[in-house]
Amino acid sequence: MREIIFDTETTGFDPVSGDRLVEIGCIELVNRVPTGRTFHAYYNPQRTMPSAAEAIHGLSDIFLKDKPLFSAGVQELLAFLEDSHLVAHNARFDFGFLNHELKLCGLGEISIDRMIDTVAIARQLHPGAKHSLDALCTRYGIDRSHRIKHGALLDAELLAQLYIELTGGRQIGLGLAQEVEKDIIRVELAAEIAVRPVRPARVFQASAEELVRHAAFIATLEKPLWLEGA
Template sequence: MREIIFDTETTGFDPASGDRMVEIGCIELINRVPSGRTFHAYYNPQRDMPSAAEAVHGLSITFLKDKPLFEHGAQELLDFLEDSMLVAHNARFDFGFLNHELKRCSRAEISLDRMIDTVAMARTLHPGAKHSLDALCTRYGIDRSHRVKHGALLDAELLAQLYIELRGGRQIGLSLAQEEADKAYRVEPAQDAAVRPVRPARVFMASAEELERHAVFVATLDKPLWLDGSHPG
């Protein structure tokens, strides 16, 4: 099973009002395990960068102005995504910008049937709790100390760890860890250890005197259960 965890950075909140996607980062999971394959790209938005947005992700127009337009890198991105399910945090936001960019360059939009939203998953698992990426990383013990500003690939890497946890990955990890621990503590015989002779099993039988003493003791018992016909077997 192939899934893609992805995150985007943008100039704002609303593509319909002219905001553009400026960065995308993707992580490939195979059977809920990172394969090591990633996709990362910056795009020239052909517009200014609001100071509020730059404060979040640190991407300036000076940095982005020599980056390719989305339309020139769209096919490379689509080749990486293939037809896999796409996982994002607050996924409608990221899908909205991705599909807006695809529509701008006359590409087919990605169906929302391929969308998996980790915010929706977290709300089901932890109703009433905080569901930001930072809050959920803290809840699941995911190290985010290196996350000074938002970055699409970095956030996708954190989200991949979170998604695996939301799917029950920690239990799987614990069982694997226990197997490794069992291997580590398993004592194997030394190659040069002496071979001990196999001894026949010892047979223990009561002596005639012991059997007689047992019979005398049983005779003193008052209505033993094994002599009660109403008691099973």
């Protein structure tokens, strides 16, 4: 079972309003074990970097100006992702930016069916707790002392450790990958069900006319089975 843990850095929060992806970092897992294969790239967003975003990840206009466009390296990225499930923290954010960049390149979007969101998993496992990457690393004893600023590859490395812990920790090495996969599916389904609207139960009751018609039909039956031996 191959999975890709990934994280992105961007110029802001909304690709529809013009924000762009500027960094992506990916970690390959096979049966929830890191293989050592990674993918990492910076991209020129073709727009200025807002100071608020730069304060988070430290990527400046000067640093990014000589980096390639996303379109120039998209095939290399897709070759690394293959058709694997993609794991991210608050995954809809990262998927939104990744699919927006693919759309700008005239390419098809990555199906949401491939998405695994570690925030959704954490909410099911620890309801009411803090679910930020920092808070969950602290909960599971994952060292993040070297995380001075956000960075896509660094955050993907931390998330890979966290994902392994959220899905069974070292038990994966004992051959329980398939059972943990079932648990992930259950958690993802539970997260979806939790946000579905509650609808009132339907009342199914025959009308008086229907009851009369039913009785008339029963009267036409010869030797019904339920009367045998009566």
